[in-house]
Amino acid sequence: MQTVETRLRTETITLNMGPQHPSTHGVFRMIITLDGETIVDLEPVMGYLHRCQEKIGERNTYLQNIPYTDRLDYICSMSNNLAYVMAVEKLAQIEVPERAEYIRIIMVELTRIVNHAVAIGALLNDLGCFFTPMLYALEERERILDLFEMASGSRMMCNYMRFGGVRYDLPPGFMPELKSVVAALPAFIDEFERLLTDNEIMRIRCQGVGILPPDVAVGYSCTGPLLRASGVDYDIRKVDSYSIYDRFDFDVPLGTNYDVYDRYLVRIEEMRQSVRILEQAIEQIPEGEVSVKLPRVFKPPEGDVYHRIESPKGELGFYLVSDGSTNPYRYKIRSPTFINLTVLPELCKGHKVADVVAILGSIDIVLGEVDR
Amino acid sequence: MLGLGILKGLSVTLRHFVETYVSDLKRFPHRYAPQGRARRLRPTERGIFTVQYPEERLEMFPRFRGALMQLTNPETDIPKCTGCGICARFCPVGVIEVVRAEEKRDGQYVPQSYSWDLSACLFCGLCVESCPFGALYHTPEYELSTYGRQKGELIYDLDRLLAWGQKYAPLGTPPVEQEE
Amino acid sequence: MPFLNDLFVNLSYWIHGFLARFLPLWAADLIMMLLTIACLIVFALITIMFINWLERKVIGRFQDRYGPNRVGPLGILQFVADAIKMFTKEDITPANADRVIFNLAPVMVVVPTFLILAVLPFGRGMVAADLNIGFLYIVAISSLTTIAILLAGWGSRNKYSLLGGMRVVAQMISYEVPMVLSALGVIMLTGSLSLVSIVEGQSRVPFILLQPLGFLIYFISAIAEVNRAPFDLPEAESEIIAGYHTEYSGMKYAMFLLAEYINAFIVAAIAATLFLGGWQGPSLPPYVWFFLKAYAIYFVLMWLRGTLPRLRIDQLMGLAWKFLVPLALVNLLVMGLVATLTQGKGLFPLVLASLVANGLIVAAVVIIYAFAMRRRRQVEVAA
Numbered sequence: 001m002q003t004v005e006t007r008l009r010t011e012t013i014t015l016n017m018g019p020q021h022p023s024t025h026g027v028f029r030m031i032i033t034l035d036g037e038t039i040v041d042l043e044p045v046m047g048y049l050h051r052c053q054e055k056i057g058e059r060n061t062y063l064q065n066i067p068y069t070d071r072l073d074y075i076c077s078m079s080n081n082l083a084y085v086m087a088v089e090k091l092a093q094i095e096v097p098e099r100a101e102y103i104r105i106i107m108v109e110l111t112r113i114v115n116h117a118v119a120i121g122a123l124l125n126d127l128g129c130f131f132t133p134m135l136y137a138l139e140e141r142e143r144i145l146d147l148f149e150m151a152s153g154s155r156m157m158c159n160y161m162r163f164g165g166v167r168y169d170l171p172p173g174f175m176p177e178l179k180s181v182v183a184a185l186p187a188f189i190d191e192f193e194r195l196l197t198d199n200e201i202m203r204i205r206c207q208g209v210g211i212l213p214p215d216v217a218v219g220y221s222c223t224g225p226l227l228r229a230s231g232v233d234y235d236i237r238k239v240d241s242y243s244i245y246d247r248f249d250f251d252v253p254l255g256t257n258y259d260v261y262d263r264y265l266v267r268i269e270e271m272r273q274s275v276r277i278l279e280q281a282i283e284q285i286p287e288g289e290v291s292v293k294l295p296r297v298f299k300p301p302e303g304d305v306y307h308r309i310e311s312p313k314g315e316l317g318f319y320l321v322s323d324g325s326t327n328p329y330r331y332k333i334r335s336p337t338f339i340n341l342t343v344l345p346e347l348c349k350g351h352k353v354a355d356v357v358a359i360l361g362s363i364d365i366v367l368g369e370v371d372r
Numbered sequence: 373m374l375g376l377g378i379l380k381g382l383s384v385t386l387r388h389f390v391e392t393y394v395s396d397l398k399r400f401p402h403r404y405a406p407q408g409r410a411r412r413l414r415p416t417e418r419g420i421f422t423v424q425y426p427e428e429r430l431e432m433f434p435r436f437r438g439a440l441m442q443l444t445n446p447e448t449d450i451p452k453c454t455g456c457g458i459c460a461r462f463c464p465v466g467v468i469e470v471v472r473a474e475e476k477r478d479g480q481y482v483p484q485s486y487s488w489d490l491s492a493c494l495f496c497g498l499c500v501e502s503c504p505f506g507a508l509y510h511t512p513e514y515e516l517s518t519y520g521r522q523k524g525e526l527i528y529d530l531d532r533l534l535a536w537g538q539k540y541a542p543l544g545t546p547p548v549e550q551e552e
Numbered sequence: 553m554p555f556l557n558d559l560f561v562n563l564s565y566w567i568h569g570f571l572a573r574f575l576p577l578w579a580a581d582l583i584m585m586l587l588t589i590a591c592l593i594v595f596a597l598i599t600i601m602f603i604n605w606l607e608r609k610v611i612g613r614f615q616d617r618y619g620p621n622r623v624g625p626l627g628i629l630q631f632v633a634d635a636i637k638m639f640t641k642e643d644i645t646p647a648n649a650d651r652v653i654f655n656l657a658p659v660m661v662v663v664p665t666f667l668i669l670a671v672l673p674f675g676r677g678m679v680a681a682d683l684n685i686g687f688l689y690i691v692a693i694s695s696l697t698t699i700a701i702l703l704a705g706w707g708s709r710n711k712y713s714l715l716g717g718m719r720v721v722a723q724m725i726s727y728e729v730p731m732v733l734s735a736l737g738v739i740m741l742t743g744s745l746s747l748v749s750i751v752e753g754q755s756r757v758p759f760i761l762l763q764p765l766g767f768l769i770y771f772i773s774a775i776a777e778v779n780r781a782p783f784d785l786p787e788a789e790s791e792i793i794a795g796y797h798t799e800y801s802g803m804k805y806a807m808f809l810l811a812e813y814i815n816a817f818i819v820a821a822i823a824a825t826l827f828l829g830g831w832q833g834p835s836l837p838p839y840v841w842f843f844l845k846a847y848a849i850y851f852v853l854m855w856l857r858g859t860l861p862r863l864r865i866d867q868l869m870g871l872a873w874k875f876l877v878p879l880a881l882v883n884l885l886v887m888g889l890v891a892t893l894t895q896g897k898g899l900f901p902l903v904l905a906s907l908v909a910n911g912l913i914v915a916a917v918v919i920i921y922a923f924a925m926r927r928r929r930q931v932e933v934a935a
């Protein structure tokens with residue numbers, strides 16, 4: 001007797017999501033193997049936005065690299081500036097004046113709020129909201145970008161930090177404006193939460209989706225909100241307490257269920273903590289110099305240096321090798337989202353197509369930084 | 373739970389919906405800001421957030437990094453620029469080209485030619501920052517598109533840069549210094 | 553204002569009488585029929601243009617912006633610009649597509665929508681064809697859309713389209729069940745499938761007061777029927793680009809768009825007819841009431857679209873089969889009981905009993921939900 005195959009035999013299909021796809025946040029491609037709508041396998045393909053950023057960095061002088069760091073993660077140019085500038089300062093052992101440190105912290109924390117608001121908006125877009133949360137987030141971002149423009153002259157490509165300080169002092173009228181923006185931020189976050197946190201559809205779409213256990217997260221060296229949503233207490237602001245972060249009182253929110261929803265909650269809570277830091281910084285900011293005088297032709301001593309900061313997306317590090325000339329000999333960027341993205345296949349297997357975009361949105365990538 | 377969260381979300385969007393009409397009423401009967409000068413909304417203000425661009429525009433901050441301009445020394449009426457070429461050296465993308473003139477004018481070096489290629493400029497401001505003579509500054513100009521790039525419309529020579537300097541900083545002081 | 557109230561009906565009588573003066577009666581009838589059809593089609597086209605504009609304006613307001621305001625006053629001519637754009641776009645047929653099916657689908661998708669318009673009572677006496685099986689006709693005809701969309705998804709030879717097409721079939725077939733079940737409650741009360749008699753049956757009290765739960769079920773499943781947010785999975789742009797119409801461009805794409813908007817309006821209109829009393833209403837002319845109610849429901853559709861993210865396919869099916877269908881069945885049973893028990897006792901006991909019964913059903917759902925949640929938590933704690 002022959003055995004009869006009773007199970008319906010089905011074939012898997014391969015779907016190329018991207019490089020041109022509405023929710024890949026740029027040009028990013030995923031080769032997905034599908035069984036019906038369930039994902040069997042996923043392979044991320046990166047590099048469509050590769051711009052030789054690191055090679056260009058070797059050609060440029062140290063100063064000329066600052067505008068290029070703006071264009072890494074174009075949502076948070078200020079923190080990219082800070083990471084690079086601090087690396088060079090570490091290399092050349094430059095002391096930064098007190099006031100400049102505070103200005104930097106203010107700018108970077110504002111950037112964190114911008115980034116998280118946009119990240120949540122983009123996540124909701126991926127979940128299928130018709131742009132409403134995204135536009136509310138962009139409104140708040142606009143107010144903060146106005147502050148950036150006031151201080152640095154440009155909204156997104158700020159190019160504001162310099163070795164040993166910042167480009168210029170804060171303009172007159174900046175502080176009152178900053179205070180009113182910061183005072184209005186909690187209301188914005190509350191409204192955002194009212195719109196989303198309890199929303200049943202949001203919950204069933206996000207809870208239990210894309211679970212990233214702590215050991216896997218550490219194994220893939222994920223950082224940033226992604227890691228903290230997996231319950232690992234690791235915030236470089238606390239661990240290294242670089243710059244003057246040891247002077248501020250803030251908490252590091254952690255996730256308990258390790259899923260997309262936790263990443264959303266962690267981002268919301270980090271926004272609140274940033275507001276706390278901002279309030280303290282506004283109170284403490286001293287008067288004084290904002291930059292130190294450096295020679296026009298800046299040549300750091302020979303040596304190499306790695307400096308990392310907690311950028312809104314995770315650990316952003318710059319590795320510089322100097323041969324004593326005006327240009328770096330090697331200029332390497334450790335970009336957080338590139339490394340966070342490698343965990344994507346792990347997160348997606350067994351989920352539906354619709355979950356892929358949610359998980360991708362919750363990782364919060366900017367392709368400019370992934371591909372550099 | 374059981375749709376209450378959805379209702380909460382709906383109330384938020386409805387509030388935004390109503391508030392846009394309230395902000396419309398405040399502006400009534402005008403649709404656009406007076407003289408086309410849009411105002412940035414205060415952080416606590418709500419309602420329509422967008423700026424209706426061609427009809428109304430935002431005013432740029434003094435530090436805004438727009439197109440470049442060359443300043444003229446109002447006393448001697450010659451360009452402040454000495455053609456030293458430092459700005460060209462500092463530009464990360466090399467879009468500035470300067471040639472210094474052979475002979476001085478009024479005891480000052482002047483550029484023989486100066487060109488700035490808008491199409492590849494990063495608007496980073498390093499040129500302005502590096503100029504030792506304070507000759508270069510940003511205009512608040514941001515509508516810089518042209519219909520083609522073949523005719524060299526995007527490459528600004530000294531005369532066009534100086535003309536902008538006359539327009540935006542007739543006294544030879546850039547707006548940011550006037551303010552501070 | 554009796555003149556205004558029956559404006560369109562009188563107009564049609566007048567034209568008919570005018571024609572009958574020099575034409576034989578059958579010819580006058582024929583011309584009247586053609587005229588009605590032409591009116592309906594023109595109406596449909598105007599509606600889609602208006603709705604398209606309205607939806608963009610309203611959603612713009614939800615998002616703190618104006619929406620289209622460049623073309624014409626308040627952007628009202630935006631659709632002209634859009635139409636010109638659609639017409640002038642290149643009409644692409646993918647090389648590997650199944651040509652016949654690919655070209656047939658956009659036509660097939662609009663036909664049922666126009667057919668449904670025939671039985672909608674727009675006002676007193678304003679119905680193109682008062683079928684005595686009106687509602688059955690609507691259910692039957694609107695299922696045709698499913699086939700057309702599946703054809704589009706299949707014929708495009710595109711994996712996204714195929715996924716979209718598959719989703720449509722699953723979704724539309726599942727949601728038809730609760731939709732019909734909840735509408736049955738209304739039909740039970742009037743004892744007729746004809747939409748006209750359903751409207752007339754609501755002269756004293758709109759059925760939404762008798763069957764709020766039925767209305768809710770109908771509303772949810774109707775949104776899913778026409779693939780609107782939050783159930784717009786077949787064309788989820790963030791997942792599968794544009795679903796079944798990914799490969800379409802130009803006029804063919806416009807057909808899908810047309811069908812989609814008109815369907816959404818029709819669903820709102822049917823909801824108004826079944827539950828809100830259709831054209832019944834004081835003082836204003838009947839057709840005005842009808843449109844007011846239909847657009848009020850349409851506003852809620854837009855509001856939902858502007859607020860909610862979308863469900864996932866398995867959750868969508870779960871909602872239909874695990875929640876809406878049982879609830880609709882219970883609702884039908886209870887409402888049947890109520891209707892029988894209060895028969896001949898006048899209006900007030902009926903309304904009261906219905907509301908109480910609805911309240912009881914809701915309470916039962918809440919209690920069951922609370923139990924389920926507790927159980928789940930216990931399981932989680934145990935695990």
Ligand code: SF4
Nearest residue numbers: 463493494496497499
């Ligand atoms: S703004 Fe930057 S890129 Fe543009 S000319 Fe000046 S230095 Fe060069």
Ligand code: SF4
Nearest residue numbers: 453454456457459503
């Ligand atoms: S603009 Fe300034 S830096 Fe550039 S050539 Fe003239 S003087 Fe030198």
